[in-house]
Amino acid sequence: MKLPPTTCFPLLILDPPYVCREEREREREREREREREREREREREREREREREREREREREREREREREREREREREREREREREREREREREREREREREREQKITTCIGREAATLLSLPAYKSCRLVLACRDVDKLDLASLASVQQCYRDFIAHFGPSASLDVLVLNAGRAHFESRVAQLTADGFEVTLQTNFLGHVLLTELLLPHLRRAAQPRLVFLSSSLHDPDSRSRSSDVPTVATSSYRSGIQNTKPPPDVDLATLFSIQDKSPLSGRWIYQTSKLAGMLYLYALQRREAGQSPLRCCAISPGFIPQTNLFRNSSALVTRTVHEGGVIIARVCTDDALPLGREPSHDMEAELGCAPTQGAGYFVLNNASQVEAVWSSDRSYHAALAEELYTAALARCAPYL
Secondary structure (H helix, E strand, O other): OOOOOOOOOOOOOOOOOHHHHHHHHHHHHHHHHHHHHHHHHHHHHHHHHHHHOOOOOOHHHHHHHHEEEHHHHHHHHHHHHHHHHHHHHHHHHHHHHHHHHOOOHHHHHHHHHHHHHHHHHOOOOOOOOOOOEEEOOOOOOOOOHHHHHHHHHHHHHHOOOOEEEEEEEOOOOOOOOOOOOOOOOOEEEHHHHHHHHHHHHHHHHHHHHHOOOOOOEEEEEOOOHHHHHHHOOOOOOOOOOOOHHHEEOOOOOOOOOOOOHOOOOOOOEOOHHHEEEEEEEHHHHHHHHHHHHHHOOOOEEEEEEEOOOOOOHHHOOOOOOOOOOOOHHHHHHHHHHHHHOOOOOOOOOOOHHHHHOEEEEOOOOEEEEOOOOOOOOOOOOOOHHHHEEEHHHHHHHHHHHHHHHOO
């Protein structure tokens, strides 16, 4: 069949077979190149990731270094704090040392002067045992320390040793104080130092005093133990008293030591430093006379109290405006003489009127001594209340009850 002349047919020209193969090969090559490029891109990405990881590691290392630096700074701060604490401890130790020096001024003044004199031939060249107020020695504000002092005495001299003289020289005074301060034993510190510690030491050593031929107990008192002297202070009440020694009879005075409260003073409670000092010295006089009455006829013990006068170098009355009347040497002299004088005068006894009206009683040989203007030891009357027999006996019993755990 013939086709119409207007009919057209498409012309298809095919590449030779080898041309197709080359093109396909080139395409595959391009694909491989693109794959390689992608691989290189992935490698670059991995490299960037590794770089980021290295940067993160470097940052972590820098952070660790900063942390180490902060730790070093903290350690330096801790070291500085330890150094500050060491400095504070050194300052506390210096303060304790200054306090020990202040506390030892009594011993290094009156006590030391008396010890120096007692070691001389003029005062019988005594063999001395100094139980000074020191951190390693006797502390009268601690009953355990007093007991340990006695044990050390026994360990050194033996249980059968005799003791010729016991001098109770330590004292504490802080007149400006307005609140109570208690010891570890629960007693007011001035009362325990000036009175209760002395009572315990005396009772522990009493058997050794009784073994001596002419034993003496010497208590360093003060003229301020007289309640009349309280009227000279604005921080304590004026107390009416009698003056039998001058022949003028006044109203009978009440006992001046309140045993119901004396040993139960509360810490930080209102308390006059002057009042507790005076009361502690009056308590000492009452105890001394009560002990003498008990020992009379039983042993040759003689109990003596001394008022050395006001001595500025002792530092005891650094807060007092009292008139200074004596030197350290004079204070040492009266102690040494009362300890060793075989011709020591008898003490003054209360009159019969005092016995009848005030309840006073003879001391049976005790004495209260001062150094007169001629530098002679003179026996004088102590305060009326110090002779109060019933009060003295009650105080003696109460004091021994507080010391009983250490006897």
